Amino acid sequence: xxxxxxxxxxxxxxxxxxxxxxxxxxxxxxxxxxxxxxxxxxxxxxxxxxxxxxxxxxxxxxxxxxxxxxxxxxxxxxxxxxxxxxxxxxxxxxxxxxxxxxxxxxxxxxxxxxxxxxxxxxxxxxxxxxxxxxxxxxxxxxxxxxxxxxxxxxxxxxxxxxxxxxxxxxxxxxxxxxxxxxxxxxxxxxxxxxxxxxxxxxxxxxxxxxxxxxxxxxxxxxxxxxxxxxxxxxxxxxxxxxxxxxxxxxxxxxxxxxxxxxxxxxxxxxxxxxxxxxxxxxxxxxxxxxxxxxxxxxxxxxxxxxxxxxxxxxxxxxxxxxxxxxxxxxxxxxxxxxxxxxxxxxxxxxxxxxxxxxxxxxxxxxxxxxxxxxxxxxxxxxxxxxxxxxxxxxxxxxxxxxxxxxxxxxxxxxxxxxxxxxxxx
Amino acid sequence: xxxxxxxxxxxxxxxxxxxxxxxxxxxxxxxxxxxxxxxxxxxxxxxxxxxxxxxxxxxxxxxxxxxxxxxxxxxxxxxxxxxxxxxxxxxxxxxxxxxxxxxxxxxxxxxxxxxxxxxxxxxxxxxxxxxxxxxxxxxxxxxxxxxxxxxxxxxxxxxxxxxxxxxxxxxxxxxxxxxxxxxxxxxxxxxxxxxxxxxxxxxxxxxxxxxxxxxxxxxxxxxxxxxxxxxxxxxxxxxxxxxxxxxxxxxxxxxxxxxxxxxxxxxxxxxxxxxxxxxxxxxxxxxxxxxxxxxxxxxxxxxxxxxxxxxxxxxxxxxxxxxxxxxxxxxxxxxxxxxxxxxxxxxxxxxxxxxxxxxxxxxxxxxxxxxxxxxxxxxxxxxxxxxxxxxxxxxxxxxxxxxxxxx
Numbered sequence: 001x002x003x004x005x006x007x008x009x010x011x012x013x014x015x016x017x018x019x020x021x022x023x024x025x026x027x028x029x030x031x032x033x034x035x036x037x038x039x040x041x042x043x044x045x046x047x048x049x050x051x052x053x054x055x056x057x058x059x060x061x062x063x064x065x066x067x068x069x070x071x072x073x074x075x076x077x078x079x080x081x082x083x084x085x086x087x088x089x090x091x092x093x094x095x096x097x098x099x100x101x102x103x104x105x106x107x108x109x110x111x112x113x114x115x116x117x118x119x120x121x122x123x124x125x126x127x128x129x130x131x132x133x134x135x136x137x138x139x140x141x142x143x144x145x146x147x148x149x150x151x152x153x154x155x156x157x158x159x160x161x162x163x164x165x166x167x168x169x170x171x172x173x174x175x176x177x178x179x180x181x182x183x184x185x186x187x188x189x190x191x192x193x194x195x196x197x198x199x200x201x202x203x204x205x206x207x208x209x210x211x212x213x214x215x216x217x218x219x220x221x222x223x224x225x226x227x228x229x230x231x232x233x234x235x236x237x238x239x240x241x242x243x244x245x246x247x248x249x250x251x252x253x254x255x256x257x258x259x260x261x262x263x264x265x266x267x268x269x270x271x272x273x274x275x276x277x278x279x280x281x282x283x284x285x286x287x288x289x290x291x292x293x294x295x296x297x298x299x300x301x302x303x304x305x306x307x308x309x310x311x312x313x314x315x316x317x318x319x320x321x322x323x324x325x326x327x328x329x330x331x332x333x334x335x336x337x338x339x340x341x342x343x344x345x346x347x348x349x350x351x352x353x354x355x356x357x358x359x360x361x362x363x364x365x366x367x368x369x370x371x372x373x374x375x376x377x378x379x380x381x382x383x384x385x386x387x388x389x390x391x392x393x394x395x396x397x398x399x400x401x402x403x404x405x406x407x408x409x410x411x412x413x414x415x416x417x418x419x420x421x422x423x424x425x
Numbered sequence: 426x427x428x429x430x431x432x433x434x435x436x437x438x439x440x441x442x443x444x445x446x447x448x449x450x451x452x453x454x455x456x457x458x459x460x461x462x463x464x465x466x467x468x469x470x471x472x473x474x475x476x477x478x479x480x481x482x483x484x485x486x487x488x489x490x491x492x493x494x495x496x497x498x499x500x501x502x503x504x505x506x507x508x509x510x511x512x513x514x515x516x517x518x519x520x521x522x523x524x525x526x527x528x529x530x531x532x533x534x535x536x537x538x539x540x541x542x543x544x545x546x547x548x549x550x551x552x553x554x555x556x557x558x559x560x561x562x563x564x565x566x567x568x569x570x571x572x573x574x575x576x577x578x579x580x581x582x583x584x585x586x587x588x589x590x591x592x593x594x595x596x597x598x599x600x601x602x603x604x605x606x607x608x609x610x611x612x613x614x615x616x617x618x619x620x621x622x623x624x625x626x627x628x629x630x631x632x633x634x635x636x637x638x639x640x641x642x643x644x645x646x647x648x649x650x651x652x653x654x655x656x657x658x659x660x661x662x663x664x665x666x667x668x669x670x671x672x673x674x675x676x677x678x679x680x681x682x683x684x685x686x687x688x689x690x691x692x693x694x695x696x697x698x699x700x701x702x703x704x705x706x707x708x709x710x711x712x713x714x715x716x717x718x719x720x721x722x723x724x725x726x727x728x729x730x731x732x733x734x735x736x737x738x739x740x741x742x743x744x745x746x747x748x749x750x751x752x753x754x755x756x757x758x759x760x761x762x763x764x765x766x767x768x769x770x771x772x773x774x775x776x777x778x779x780x781x782x783x784x785x786x787x788x789x790x791x792x793x794x795x796x797x798x799x800x801x802x803x804x805x806x807x808x809x810x811x812x813x814x815x816x817x818x819x820x821x822x823x824x825x826x827x828x829x830x831x832x
Binding site for chain 2: 017018019022023026027030031034035037038039040052053102105106111120123129130131132133134135136137138139140141142143144145149150152153156157159160161163164165167168169171172173176178180184187188191192195196209210211212213214215216217218219220226228229230346347350351354360370387388391392393
């Protein structure tokens with residue numbers, strides 16, 4: 001009972017401190033909320049989320065081609081960028097020439113300049129000719145120019161396909177001694193264009209002949225939308241980071257009480273040292289368990305996070321509590337005073353969290369070496385557990401990572417306890 | 426003179442604290458290196474395109490091979506061939522995010538398409554991840570090109586038939602396959618392409634294209650840790666208020682304004698030295714060319730340090746205990762760094778967030794620093810960001826002075 005009384009006293013002390021509450025709950029929720037709202041927040045479930053409009057200046061140097069019945073290919077591209085269905089993404093203005101279009105980007109009056117070359121339309125009817133449209137962009141931007149490139153590529157692919165079609169037909173006929181006259185060339189080009197038009201009307205831009213049927217991987221959970229998925233990963237990373245932080249912070253109470261002299265006073269009471277230290281260590285586990293339970297619920301309520309299978313989540317949470325508590329006790333067993341504790345908690349835990357992949361879980365296609373590095377830290381194993389749960393894994397899928405994490409926690413805890421007992425023997 | 430003495434006392438006090446080296450130097454450098462590496466700032470030996478599994482139940486057929494080649498030529502995705510008998514593995518690899526997506530080509534795909542029968546390609550992806558969406562667009566583009574080739578072959582055969590009939594079905598089949606081969610080959614080097622150039626001002630032609638990640642990470646971490654560094658310098662106020670040193674200072678001939686000025690001067694100096702140290706390391710270790718415009722970088726460092734000092738004074742004014750300094754510094758760092766574009770460019774966020782973000786002083790600090798290192802602009806380009814940062818510094822000073830208490 002005395003163990004629990006000491007533990008509850010420490011837990012109550014933690015939850016009465018605004019500073020501790022800020023680090024335990026406020027910071028992880030604040031960071032996640034910032035990212036949640038940055039990437040659309042609740043608006044992503046409706047039509048409220050809008051990327052900033054990309055300002056585009058187009059320098060169309062192309063002239064209607066008389067050889068191709070006055071084809072104004074450059075103008076067609078400009079028209080496609082000014083179509084109603086993309087008006088919410090790009091804001092197009094005309095530039096008189098290439099120099100002023102480029103200058104607009106350099107002066108930050110435009111995000112992207114599109115330079116349509118003079119031979120753009122002529123390429124359609126000139127065998128072996130090649131044309132390149134230049135996108136000149138603000139180097140600090142990625143998404144807006146990416147959207148513009150996607151739109152231009154789609155148009156250009158249609159145009160290139162037309163040219164490839166006429167050239168392939170011409171080459172094959174020529175090989176068989178049949179010459180291709182202008183009327184045939186135009187018919188092939190028009191038939192291809194008509195096919196393309198029909199194909200683009202079809203869902204996802206492919207024709208009915210071949211459809212790309214997207215489906216979620218078997219066993220993947222329905223996580224709502226991209227922002228909820230991202231928020232789940234970010235929240236897991238922050239929860240792990242601040243759990244390890246709180247593990248160390250709670251374990252620091254032993255050192256704090258030692259410095260303040262209250263630990264020595266406790267040792268004079270009819271309570272064994274083992275019970276006193278045991279109570280303090282139990283408080284670390286209790287504090288972490290409450291912190292993680294509150295964060296899990298808060299994420300569901302605030303961000304609609306789908307944590308996954310309840311057993312997998314429970315195992316991940318137990319593993320995290322064990323590892324964070326064990327690690328906190330271990331590092332504090334090496335610390336001599338509270339002055340040393342600050343840099344260790346601020347520096348070591350931040351660097352380990354970074355190596356454990358807690359801050360980079362949402363970066364697509366990150367270098368694979370990071371995966372290997374992350375598993376050298378308990379943070380990396382904890383993240384692995386939560387990722388499996390978030391991705392729809394079962395308790396069985398989580399178990400091996402949980403076992404490693406819990407074993408690490410037990411080992412850290414055992415070493416930390418031995419060192420503390422030696423110190424206070 | 427007394428102001429300078431007071432500032433020197435603070436500086437000694439801050440620099441004697443071992444935490445200062447950690448928070449002011451080691452952590453920002455470690456974070457810059459790490460985030461630069463993660464975002465490909467040091468170049469990458471691996472193929473940066475998203476991995477997409479390809480399960481070919483129609484292996485060796487002309488369309489299956491064509492699709493594989495078009496995926497190989499994609500800018501967005503790279504195919505990872507999976508064994509036919511391990512198709513179930515594709516689901517698992519996508520679910521666990523080891524692959525961004527997977528395409529399953531059914532048996533008889535080529536034959537059915539060439540006969541004009543509709544065929545579905547299964548595309549497995551986590552549609553609620555950005556990698557899954559990007560992979561979908563990459564695969565879609567390749568499939569569209571493949572269909573363009575099929576249509577080309579159909580048109581070619583139809584055109585020849587209009588002039589002379591094929592001798593046999595086999596001859597027609599051979600003709601179509603020849604057309605498909607030609608069209609697929611042509612798609613690997615399309616006659617019309619798009620090229621992207623970045624407006625790099627005077628940096629044009631000097632960029633090697635490998636350090637874009639660092640050009641975001643390095644200025645971002647300078648801005649973030651200019652705020653977080655206040656943990657050490659703003660602490661002095663609280664320590665002096667608690668130990669009654671501030672009150673005792675009032676009994677000396679130094680004025681109230683002089684005491685505040687001395688502390689602010691120390692905070693400014695710490696922030697300025699920290700920024701310049703990170704600039705120099707950024708220049709010579711990470712290859713971020715800050716010093717191409719030395720006057721511009723000095724002006725930005727001074728303006729950012731001035732704002733940070735004003736923020737430090739405000740934190741010192743509102744904090745009653747050491748732990749409150751840490752809490753306020755952390756909150757300021759999270760809010761100003763995230764919303765000002767130090768963690769990620771504001772253009773990737775929603776319209777509302779980006780608009781609010783541009784009102785943050787940190788957004789102007791990022792703007793000024795990136796004008797130098799990323800846009801390759803000259804001294805004139807930092808005047809506006811520096812002026813706005815100075816304006817924010819004045820506003821924060823005014824707020825801090827209003828809240829400041831000596832006891």
